[in-house]
Amino acid sequence: MKKLSYLPLLMILYLLPHAAVADPIDNVAELIKQGNTKELAKLFASTIDITILKDENVYSKTQASIILEKFFNQNKPKAVKVVHKVNTNPTYRFGVLLLTTEKGTYRISFTLNEVKGVLQLIELRIETEKT
Template sequence: MKLLTRIPLLILLFTIPAAAIAGPIDKVAELIKQGNTHELAKLFAATIDVTVLENANVYSKAQAEIILEKFFKENRPQSVKIIHRVNSSAAYNFEVMHVVTDKGKYRVAVTMKEIEKQMVIIELRVEVEKT
């Protein structure tokens, strides 16, 4: 009888959306997988250090969005796998992802920092995956 009263609780537990319990690192990975630069740009700091392949510079939020949008239009993401994460500090997160696109494999590193009580991306690097 106890089992019957616990089944609805178990069903509820397993139906909670993963996004509701996912942290900022997981959110970034999901947005990259979708190639959703508009939503990703909402997580950018006012200025962000962006490296895409050989081009590196510090850009405004809007400029960085345009650069990443161009990259993802030319390289449509197919899968993303987080291969390394550092989230032991509430004020600093770092992740490295393996991103497979229709044109090749890339390594994407993202650094996030808490600024004004919000986690924002301060650095994003896209490099060709070295195998």
């Protein structure tokens, strides 16, 4: 009977590490909500395709960080809502967010792809939200 009393504890210990793993899409959403380009840049691939409004280009990590920093300085984030997630493939993730700022609402879509075992941001699009 004593062996059965340990079963709930073992189940909790087994499930705890799985519950602690943060969803990469939610992680990106939180960093965008904070306007934290420094931490967001750590997720960038060596080059990243960025579209901000109608300006589209491929940037290095450093360039992309500067471009996003400028956007967040001009558009202070207030809130972020995750609208859509594709997280069924462990090597590919796609997310769509609604970012509310002081100047308006933006639709942000982004793609994470696995590179050498690590999910990295390879594409980020920021567009005005069409209501």
